[in-house]
Amino acid sequence: DYGKAKIYTVGSWLEVWMENYAKVKLRPSTFKTSQGFLKNHIKPQIGSIPLADLTSLDLQRFYKHLLDGGRVDRIEAKKKPKGLAPKTVRNIHQMIGSAYNLAMEQKLVSKNPTQGCALPKVEHKEMRTLTADQLSTFFQEARDSGVYELYYLDLATGLRRGELLGLKWTDVDLDRGVLKIQRAISRQNGKVVEVPLKTKNAYRTLPLSADAISVLKMQKCKVGNSEWVFPSPAGGPMSPDSVLHMLQRVLKRAGLPRIRFHDLRHTFATMALQNGVDVKTVSSMLGHYSAGFTLDTYAHVTTDAQLKAAQTMGNILSRAV
Structure with missing residues (x-):
């Protein structure tokens, strides 16, 4: 019985999905982002279409619109390009797909338009x-700025910024x-909070x-009896923004190019x-x-390794010939 689907529009069904499904499944930050997608893009553009009537062509037009000029006008977005990033559009697509999977399980629709x-x-x-040269600089x-331990540990372990700041003794x-x-x-809603990984x-x-x-031992002497490995001056964990500004x-x-904090993780992996x-x-x-994700992310590094491997094999074989 697909009659019930007529009660729902795309917008109202996604709200049901958000409240009962996404809230349970998603990390708080991801949930917040999804709420933004629903409010700023999905509802204004395709929200009023009856749930069972949405076609993949509707979606295709919607995605094209987002890519061409979908960014919501906000002060902080003034300098940014007008269209949304491909990755953002893919995330919106995934979200709609997930909501339609739930609708199919509930027998509200017979197919998933995504x-x-x-x-x-x-x-x-x-x-x-x-x-390597830039690293020593x-x-x-x-060291001179008194923040050596934090960055040394990050480059030695490749931790994500939030993971590094979340370390306790x-x-x-x-x-x-x-x-x-x-x-x-x-940082969520302006507060520095602990979140799951x-x-x-x-x-x-x-x-x-x-x-x-030994770097951690030095850090231990520095912070005394704080429970956090890298405490803020106020005694709680450091805020993600302050570590970035420090970087x-x-x-x-040091006269080095500007990089993101996450690039320290890339430096470790590379x-x-x-x-x-x-x-x-x-x-x-x-x-x-x-490991597939790692391979994709660092394909440019592993290509060099493949070249070395080919040369090594060449050397071994040429000795045998």
Whole structure:
């Protein structure tokens, strides 16, 4: 009986999906983003279409509109391009698809209109990494600025910014030389809060090098009896924005190019891969959900490794010929 579908519009069904499904399944930050998609894009554009009447052509037109000029006019978006990023459009597509899967389970519709849509290709942002020479300049400046420990640990482990700030001394075992990643710090609605990790693979235990252990010992002396490894002056965890501003200051003083905090993680991964650490190991250290994701993200690094492998094989075979 598909009669009930007539009661729902795309907009009203997505609200039901948000409240009963997304709220339970999604991380708070992702949920907030999805709410924005619904309010700013989905409802104004396709919200009034009856649930069972939405076609993949409607969606295709909607996505094209978003890519061409979908950005909501806001002061902070003034300088940004008018269209939404391909990745954002894909996220909106995924959200609608998920809501329609629920509608199919509830026998409200017989098919999912998101199937058969052509999606925009996601262009990978050029990741910027620091070279070995730049790193020594960077560390020198970080030492002078008194923030060496935080950045050293990040480059030694490849932690996400929120994971690094979420470290408590109870997660650190200096005798065994391991670090447990159990929570992250995020800014939500203006407050610095503890949040769960990104995926189940992000809950991980990392080994520490001898140098990383001694850096942590120095940090322990610095912070005294704070429960946080990197506390803010007020005693709670540091805010994600302040670490980024600090990073920009250090880079500027060192005369290095501006990079994002996340690029320190890329630097860790790139250096590990370039120095012969296998992808599976790097993937588990980064807490990625699959080695395939790591391979895709660092394809440009592994291409160089393939070239080396080809040359190595060439050398072995030419000796045999």
